[in-house]
Amino acid sequence: METLLAASQRAMKYFVTGGAGFIGSNLVDRLLSVGHEVVVFDNLSTGQMQFLDQASRSRNLTMLCGDLLDRSQLTTAMRDCEFVFHLAANADVRYGTEHPRKDLEQNTIATFNVLEAMRSNGIKGIAFSSTGSIYGEPQFFPTPENVAFPLQTSLYGASKLAGEGLIQAYCEGFGFRGWIFRFVSILGERYSHGHVFDFYQQLRDHPGRLDVLGDGNQRKSYLYVQDCIDAIFVAIAKCQDRINILNLGTDEYCSVKSSVSWIVKELGLNPHIDFKGGPRGWVGDSPFIFLDCSRMRALGWAPKLSIREAVVRTLRYLQNNSHILERRS
Amino acid sequence: METLLAASQRAMKYFVTGGAGFIGSNLVDRLLSVGHEVVVFDNLSTGQMQFLDQASRSRNLTMLCGDLLDRSQLTTAMRDCEFVFHLAANADVRYGTEHPRKDLEQNTIATFNVLEAMRSNGIKGIAFSSTGSIYGEPQFFPTPENVAFPLQTSLYGASKLAGEGLIQAYCEGFGFRGWIFRFVSILGERYSHGHVFDFYQQLRDHPGRLDVLGDGNQRKSYLYVQDCIDAIFVAIAKCQDRINILNLGTDEYCSVKSSVSWIVKELGLNPHIDFKGGPRGWVGDSPFIFLDCSRMRALGWAPKLSIREAVVRTLRYLQNNSHILERRS
Numbered sequence: 001m002e003t004l005l006a007a008s009q010r011a012m013k014y015f016v017t018g019g020a021g022f023i024g025s026n027l028v029d030r031l032l033s034v035g036h037e038v039v040v041f042d043n044l045s046t047g048q049m050q051f052l053d054q055a056s057r058s059r060n061l062t063m064l065c066g067d068l069l070d071r072s073q074l075t076t077a078m079r080d081c082e083f084v085f086h087l088a089a090n091a092d093v094r095y096g097t098e099h100p101r102k103d104l105e106q107n108t109i110a111t112f113n114v115l116e117a118m119r120s121n122g123i124k125g126i127a128f129s130s131t132g133s134i135y136g137e138p139q140f141f142p143t144p145e146n147v148a149f150p151l152q153t154s155l156y157g158a159s160k161l162a163g164e165g166l167i168q169a170y171c172e173g174f175g176f177r178g179w180i181f182r183f184v185s186i187l188g189e190r191y192s193h194g195h196v197f198d199f200y201q202q203l204r205d206h207p208g209r210l211d212v213l214g215d216g217n218q219r220k221s222y223l224y225v226q227d228c229i230d231a232i233f234v235a236i237a238k239c240q241d242r243i244n245i246l247n248l249g250t251d252e253y254c255s256v257k258s259s260v261s262w263i264v265k266e267l268g269l270n271p272h273i274d275f276k277g278g279p280r281g282w283v284g285d286s287p288f289i290f291l292d293c294s295r296m297r298a299l300g301w302a303p304k305l306s307i308r309e310a311v312v313r314t315l316r317y318l319q320n321n322s323h324i325l326e327r328r329s
Numbered sequence: 330m331e332t333l334l335a336a337s338q339r340a341m342k343y344f345v346t347g348g349a350g351f352i353g354s355n356l357v358d359r360l361l362s363v364g365h366e367v368v369v370f371d372n373l374s375t376g377q378m379q380f381l382d383q384a385s386r387s388r389n390l391t392m393l394c395g396d397l398l399d400r401s402q403l404t405t406a407m408r409d410c411e412f413v414f415h416l417a418a419n420a421d422v423r424y425g426t427e428h429p430r431k432d433l434e435q436n437t438i439a440t441f442n443v444l445e446a447m448r449s450n451g452i453k454g455i456a457f458s459s460t461g462s463i464y465g466e467p468q469f470f471p472t473p474e475n476v477a478f479p480l481q482t483s484l485y486g487a488s489k490l491a492g493e494g495l496i497q498a499y500c501e502g503f504g505f506r507g508w509i510f511r512f513v514s515i516l517g518e519r520y521s522h523g524h525v526f527d528f529y530q531q532l533r534d535h536p537g538r539l540d541v542l543g544d545g546n547q548r549k550s551y552l553y554v555q556d557c558i559d560a561i562f563v564a565i566a567k568c569q570d571r572i573n574i575l576n577l578g579t580d581e582y583c584s585v586k587s588s589v590s591w592i593v594k595e596l597g598l599n600p601h602i603d604f605k606g607g608p609r610g611w612v613g614d615s616p617f618i619f620l621d622c623s624r625m626r627a628l629g630w631a632p633k634l635s636i637r638e639a640v641v642r643t644l645r646y647l648q649n650n651s652h653i654l655e656r657r658s
Contacts, residue, residue, distance in 0.1 A: 097502040104441050108491060112433050136497075148475040151572055152497040162437060162491030168465075168481040173426040173612050243480055283502050 011060075013037040015081035015123075017068060017114060018088030020047030022190045023129065025055065026225050027085060027232070032058045041077050042088065043067045050323075051190050068110035075117040083125040085232075086114050089160070091193070093133060094282045096155035107159035108166075115170045127179040127236060130164050132221070132247065132291050133157035134182065142292035145182070145245050154284030164245075171243045179236055184249035184291055187310040188225030189317050192324050195256070196314045199263050201325050203271060210264070210271045213281035216257040219288045221249045224310040227303035234301045247291040254307050256281075262311050340389075342366040344410035344452075346397060346443060347417030349376030351519045352458065354384065355554050356414060356561070361387045370406050371417065372396045379652075380519050397439035404446040412454040414561075415443050418489070420522070422462060423611045425484035436488035437495075444499045456508040456565060459493050461550075461576065461620050462486035463511065471621035474511070474574050483613030493574075500572045508565055513578035513620055516639040517554030518646050521653050524585065525643045528592050530654050532600060539593070539600045542610035545586040548617045550578045553639040556632035563630045576620040583636050585610075591640050 014031055018024040019040030024047065031038050037060045040052065044065055055061045066073045068088055078084070090106035111128070118126065135143050136153040152158040167178045185194055202210055231248050239246070264271060279287045305313065318324060343360055347353040348369030353376065360367050366389045369381065373394055384390045395402045397417055407413070419435035440457070447455065464472050465482040481487040496507045514523055531539055557577060564575050593600060608616045634642065647653060 096498075100441075100445065100499075100502075104438070104495075108437065109433070112429075116429065146477040149478050151574075152494040153501045155495075155498045155502060158491070158494035158498040161494045162487070165481040165487035165490045166433075166484075169425075169484045169487040169613070170429075172482045173429075173484060245480075284498070 011035045011037060012082045013039065013080055014083050014085060015039045015041065015078050016085045016087065017041050018047060020044060020049060020051055020063070021087060022051075022192055023186055023225060023228065024085070024087040025051035025190055026188070027087065027229050028052065028055050028061070030229050030233070032060055036060065038062070039064060039077065039081055041066050041068070041074065046091070046192065048192075068113050069105060071113050071117065074113055075120045078117045078121045078123065081121065081123060084114060084118055084123060085127050086111060087129045089129065090156070093154060093156040093284070097283055100155050103155040103159035107156070108162040111163035111166055115166060115176075118176070119170075119174060124174075124176045126167060126176060127232060128163060128167055128181065130160045130180050130182045131157065132182050132184050132249065132289050133286065134161045134164065135286075137286050141288065142251075142290045143247070144292040145247055145295060153286065156284070168243050178243050179232075179239065180243070180245045181232060181235070181248045182245070182291065183228065184221040184223050184289060186225050186228050187222050187314040191225070191314050191317065195259065196263065196311055197318065197325075199260065200315060200318045203264070203267060203269055204325065207269050208271050210260065210273045212256060212260060212273060212275050214256065214275065214285070215277055215279060216255065216260065216273075216275045217279065217287075218256045218281060218285070219253045219290065220256070221253040221290050222307045222310055223249050223303060224305040224313065227305060231296055231301050234299050235296065238299045246296050247293045248296060249291040249293050250303050250307055251293060251297075252307055253288075253290040259311055262308055263315060266312055266315055340364045340366060341411045342368065342409055343412050343414060344368045344370065344407050345414045345416065346370050347376060349373060349378060349380055349392070350416060351380075351521055352515055352554060352557065353414070353416040354380035354519055355517070356416070356558050357381065357384050357390070359558050359562070361389055365389065367391070368393065368406065368410055370395050370397070370403065375420070375521065377521075397442050398434060400442050400446065403442055404449045407446045407450045407452065410450065410452055413443060413447055413452060414456050415440060416458045418458065419485070422483060422485040422613070426612055429484050432484040432488035436485070437491040440492035440495055444495060444505075447505070448499075448503060453503075453505045455496060455505060456561060457492060457496055457510065459489050459509050459511045460486065461511050461513050461578065461618050462615065463490045463493065464615075466615050470617065471580075471619045472576070473621040474576055474624060482615065485613070497572050507572050508561075508568065509572070509574045510561060510564070510577045511574070511620065512557065513550040513552050513618060515554050515557050516551050516643040520554070520643050520646065524588065525592065525640055526647065526654075528589065529644060529647045532593070532596060532598055533654070536598050537600050539589065539602045541585060541589060541602060541604050543585065543605060543607055543614070545584065545589065545602075545604045546616075547585045547608070547610060547614070548582045548619065549585070550582040550619050551636045551639055552578050552632060553634040553642065556634060560625055560630050563628050564625065567628045575625050576622045577625060578620040578622050579632050579636055580622060580626075581636055582617075582619040588640055591637055592644060595641055595644055
């Protein structure tokens with residue numbers, strides 16, 4: 001697996017769940033750009049065909065519209081693939097308590113189905129998009145991968161933790177090799193939900209007022225999507241343990257208030273800001289996310305954009321692609 | 330919930346999943362003995378009606394044969410109960426890789442269904458039988474509850490970790506209160522699988538030979554079932570956090586070789602012992618389990634039996650209840 005992802009090595013056939021989504025489609029573009037074959041498997045619940053506009057010009061792309069809960073379709077679709085990027089998920093962290101079954105099905109059971117389909121097809125390598133949310137509300141910052149055994153505070157975090165555990169057990173029990181990435185929030189092109197989206201949408205509808213969940217003092221970390229994909233490539237090329245777990249973020253964080261100030265400045269607005277109060281934006285929201293990414297840094301990777309630059313770039317993308325907002329509103 | 334389980338306080342109605350099983354039926358007897366009402370929900374896959382012989386003489390017992398994967402049956406069954414002991418599980422750690430779906434369904438999805446049924450019925454208290462297996466192969470002994478974030482090494486451990494995460498998220502998201510017990514292996518009356526069972530069964534069939542998985546140097550910890558139930562009662566009465574996580578074991582461990590020597594001595598045998606070799610009994614087996622139980626000890630609880638006493642008592646039970654062995658062979 002040393003040759004994995006390197007442009008100069010043999011082309012491989014990758015299976016990308018959620019390949020029509022925000023991060024997935026950017027990853028697909030990158031894989032195709034270095035000559036690999038890609039099978040995208042996406043149910044288009046949040047993914048969008050237009051994110052694959054560029055990719056679909058390649059003869060090396062196969063797009064399959066399918067659901068990870070349909071095991072037989074999934075198993076057939078994965079045939080002849082050599083490595084799986086499992087990015088499909090319910091990433092709707094905020095509304096978890098309104099539909100608890102969604103996280104169980106889309107994140108935990110779906111991950112189980114992916115692993116079983118891999119086993120049926122003799123595929124043994126998987127990269128997984130996990131999340132810093134599995135640290136719950138840690139006592140230690142920046143939070144390293146081997147922090148004290150955390151408590152789950154959200155259904156989303158719990159469902160991703162379950163996915164991680166399954167992958168680890170398959171590595172041990174079936175000789176799989178796994179790369180588990182614990183992401184902070186990702187920003188950039190094709191970003192289609194999250195705080196920059198919400199704030200921009202509000203300010204477009206009513207430029208004089210902005211509602212902000214929580215007291216604005218929540219501190220969060222963000223990473224630009226291309227930096228995220230760089231990191232994934234570097235980690236898979238350089239980390240060769242059976243189970244490789246890597247935090248993925250920037251070595252900085254910002255308050256919600258700071259992010260708001262960058263956004264309104266960039267838009268040239270001066271709205272009344274109505275903070276809804278409380279240390280958390282919603283039940284299960286973590287008031288402070290700041291990951292220790294030194295394991296990833298030690299591999300020679302570094303993000304190219306600061307949080308502020310990533311926020312501004314995301315804003316530019318939303319301004320130039322207003323159809324993204326229409327779709328959601 | 331301060332009054333919970335105390336004999337002198339008002340009687341409550343408890344729901345016990347796996348209530349016809351080894352630990353469950355012993356718990357049911359105890360709850361009935363102090364005047365509580367109990368609804369047992371068990372699919373009798375490993376539970377046995379005869380374990381409820383004593384309990385069924387009480388007017389306060391309701392026994393329902395049902396499956397946790399049948400959500401509507403489960404939700405109806407739980408009506409009017411005030412607290413749930415969720416002990417039902419696939420506890421077949423050793424054969425996890427032969428049927429990965431079983432752990433997902435019986436442990437993870439079943440736990441989700443229990444939590445949803447509780448939510449439908451307005452029940453907010455749950456005690457859960459988790460396991461020291463979720464620590465995988467820890468680097469630190471005795472292993473405390475807040476050890477460094479572990480890697481899963483078995484499908485069983487992964488499925489129980491997923492159950493823990495779900496319970497924690499429900500505590501945070503829906504105001505539940507949870508008691509999560511990470512058990513070592515439990516021994517005692519109604520014990521019906523595990524190493525004492527296997528060794529006794531072998532020696533009954535062929536007293537001159539004993540096959541032992543691994544090299545016999547695996548070190549494990551065990552707890553007597555009545556000590557286990559004492560601990561559960563103490564913890565629920567005294568721990569009042571939203572999420573209470575407690576290791577449950579003895580402050581000692583023994584090697585498989587020691588346990589073998591106690592068993593053959595007790596049986597008056599001198600068999601040829603054939604160690605199958607390797608540091609683990611099977612894929613995913615942890616070569617060393619030894620939990621730090623000081624959190625539980627600080628509540629004033631202490632086990633009454635040593636590991637050796639518990640092994641011998643289990644052996645006596647099997648000798649006097651050979652139908653247990655017939656059922657399995």
